[in-house]
Amino acid sequence: MKTKLPVTIAFLTGLFMAFAYFVERDNVAWVRILYEELNQNNIVLAVFVLFLGVGTLLIRHAKKIRDKNSDSIYSWVVIVSTLAVAYIGLFQTTGESIGANENFQWIFNNFQVPLSATMFSLLAFFVASAAYRAFRARNTEATLLLIAAAIVMIGRVPIGSVISDSLSLTGSFSLPAIAEWILDIPNTAAKRAITIGIGLGMTATAIKIIFGIERTYMGSGK
Amino acid sequence: MNIWDKLSSIDRRWIFLAMAIFVSWPVLKPLGLPVTTTKEVESLYSFIEEIEDKKPIILALDYGPSTAPELTPMAKAVMRHAVSKGIPVVGVSLAPDAPGVANDIWKWAEEELGAIPGEDIAYLGYKAGTTNVILQMGQGISKAFPKDYYGNNTDDLEIMEGFESLKDASLVLGLEATAIMDLWIQYAGDQMGVPVAGGMTAVSAPEAYVFYQSGQIVGLMGGMKGGAEYELLVGAPGNAVQGMDAQSLGHIVIIVFIIFGNLGFFLGKKGQDVSRLKSLRGDQK
Numbered sequence: 001m002k003t004k005l006p007v008t009i010a011f012l013t014g015l016f017m018a019f020a021y022f023v024e025r026d027n028v029a030w031v032r033i034l035y036e037e038l039n040q041n042n043i044v045l046a047v048f049v050l051f052l053g054v055g056t057l058l059i060r061h062a063k064k065i066r067d068k069n070s071d072s073i074y075s076w077v078v079i080v081s082t083l084a085v086a087y088i089g090l091f092q093t094t095g096e097s098i099g100a101n102e103n104f105q106w107i108f109n110n111f112q113v114p115l116s117a118t119m120f121s122l123l124a125f126f127v128a129s130a131a132y133r134a135f136r137a138r139n140t141e142a143t144l145l146l147i148a149a150a151i152v153m154i155g156r157v158p159i160g161s162v163i164s165d166s167l168s169l170t171g172s173f174s175l176p177a178i179a180e181w182i183l184d185i186p187n188t189a190a191k192r193a194i195t196i197g198i199g200l201g202m203t204a205t206a207i208k209i210i211f212g213i214e215r216t217y218m219g220s221g222k
Numbered sequence: 223m224n225i226w227d228k229l230s231s232i233d234r235r236w237i238f239l240a241m242a243i244f245v246s247w248p249v250l251k252p253l254g255l256p257v258t259t260t261k262e263v264e265s266l267y268s269f270i271e272e273i274e275d276k277k278p279i280i281l282a283l284d285y286g287p288s289t290a291p292e293l294t295p296m297a298k299a300v301m302r303h304a305v306s307k308g309i310p311v312v313g314v315s316l317a318p319d320a321p322g323v324a325n326d327i328w329k330w331a332e333e334e335l336g337a338i339p340g341e342d343i344a345y346l347g348y349k350a351g352t353t354n355v356i357l358q359m360g361q362g363i364s365k366a367f368p369k370d371y372y373g374n375n376t377d378d379l380e381i382m383e384g385f386e387s388l389k390d391a392s393l394v395l396g397l398e399a400t401a402i403m404d405l406w407i408q409y410a411g412d413q414m415g416v417p418v419a420g421g422m423t424a425v426s427a428p429e430a431y432v433f434y435q436s437g438q439i440v441g442l443m444g445g446m447k448g449g450a451e452y453e454l455l456v457g458a459p460g461n462a463v464q465g466m467d468a469q470s471l472g473h474i475v476i477i478v479f480i481i482f483g484n485l486g487f488f489l490g491k492k493g494q495d496v497s498r499l500k501s502l503r504g505d506q507k
Contacts, residue, residue, distance in 0.1 A: 021413075036358075036361055039354045039357050039358055039361070040354075040358070042351060042353075042354040043349070043350065043351035043354045043355065043358065046350040046351040046352075046354065047350050047351075049350075050318075050350055097347075097369065097370075097371060097372050097373030098321070098347070098371070099321070099325060099345070099347065099370075099371035099372040099373065100372055100373060105322060105325060108287075108322035109322065109326075112286075112287055112319065112322065113287040113290075113322070116286060116287040116288035116319075117287060117288065117290075117291075119288060120288040120289070124241055124245065124472060125237070125238045125241050125242075127476065128237050128238075128240075128241050128472075128475060128476045128479060129234040129237045129238070131476050131479065131480055132232070132234075132237055132476075132479040132480060132482070132483045133483065135480045135483065135484075136483060136484055136487045137484055137487075137488075138487075146480070146484075150477050150480070153473045153476065153477060154473060154474075154477065156424070156444075156445070156447055157255075157447065157466060157469050157470040157473050158255035158256055158257050158258070158466050158467070158470050159255055159470035159471070159473070159474060160470075161255075161256055161258055162255060162256070176258060176260075180260065183428055183431050184431060184435070187428050187431060188431045188432045188435055191428065191429055191431065191432045192432045195432060
């Protein structure tokens with residue numbers, strides 16, 4: 001029963017959602033109602049996943065504090081900031097919306113914005129350092145990658161036009177035009193192949209789940 | 223250690239210093255490098271220019287503060303264009319850290335563009351569930367978002383008159399730092415038939431070219447350059463145009479160091495050792 005029930009639910013819902021995709025739902029009332037209901041339930045599940053995420057985060061860090069881990073100071077920061085933001089969001093917005101809560105926006109603008117901006121800005125430095133150490137023309141493939149990357153990096157920024165003009169590279173031979181060609185042709189060809197491959201893989205996995213061949217989502221691995 | 227060996231083993235702190243100097247310099251003293259427009263951005267501009275029935279544009283702000291410098295100029299430039307043409311803009315978010323960013327953009331639109339909340343613009347906030355939220359918007363906007371981000375009943379907003387479901391939108395513009403763009407294309411575009419366009423970070427944009435070529439998206443803005451192009455097309459250069467000088471020099475710094483690394487690799491002792499090893503292997507064969 002423990003196995004049969006989830007497999008049956010997966011089979012029925014999977015088959016129905018695939019069927020509903022190809023049916024004019026507005027013309028078939030029962031399909032439309034069931035489809036809307038399943039959609040709504042999925043959104044409710046997504047909200048529970050958020051709760052699960054926050055709960056797991058808090059439990060994990062509480063354990064670190066209990067075990068007197070050497071980095072437990074950071075766990076305190078995580079727990080205190082999570083609870084503080086949750087308190088402001090939950091209890092200081094009574095009778096109004098989160099959008100009208102100035103404290104919430106203040107925390108966002110003065111904590112999350114500078115912290116996220118700092119983390120992302122550091123990428124510029126680490127990308128430069130990593131590119132210097134890793135981008136070596138060791139073989140033909142690496143050389144092609146190196147040349148394509150350099151052209152796209154230069155061709156996609158204004159200095160690409162300036163360099164092209166100074167070298168009298170015009171029309172299709174200008175750096176921006178070559179960068180555009182790389183993005184339009186080789187990049188698109190590779191991406192399309194990957195996308196179609198992923199699509200076929202997803203379809204195969206979905207079919208296996210619907211027909212109960214793939215059952216690892218139940219956790220047993222059998 | 224000769225000069226070539228030194229070139230292949232530069233202390234990374236020199237790279238950090240060079241990057242800091244060359245990115246900061248044009249911010250303090252702009253170079254005014256010319257920004258040219260591309261067909262992907264021009265086609266988005268033309269599409270919005272040709273919207274005549276004043277159906278709303280859905281602006282999907284699915285990004286947080288880390289990618290705001292790339293994507294917020296796009297949001298502002300498109301809002302400026304839409305508001306100037308009298309096209310309503312309705313914002314939604316499928317990323318949890320997006321509402322804080324969106325709130326600032328909506329306040330900017332009120333102050334800078336004189337847009338009237340509820341009439342010209344509306345922001346409905348964030349909802350968890352990505353795919354299912356898009357599908358639910360197809361069943362009815364107020365089903366997915368009964369209230370806007372500021373607590374007003376969505377159905378009571380003037381902007382919502384005649385705008386019952388996602389299918390009534392003139393365009394969905396996804397400003398994305400993640401793979402949510404694919405979902406807008408699959409469900410809003412392919413399933414519901416709503417025109418979709420993208421504004422993506424420079425890292426993600428190459429993935430969307432395939433959808434532009436197939437006609438599944440009507441336009442594409444890639445990275446800060448895409449935002450700068452749109453700012454120029456609407457005749458209001460802003461943060462993205464200013465940022466292009468810094469980005470240009472940042473890219474030049476990276477390429478110069480890559481060249482240094484390769485010179486050191488091929489002409490230095492280490493590189494010569496590698497080629498000697500390769501030739502020895504060749505001799506053995």
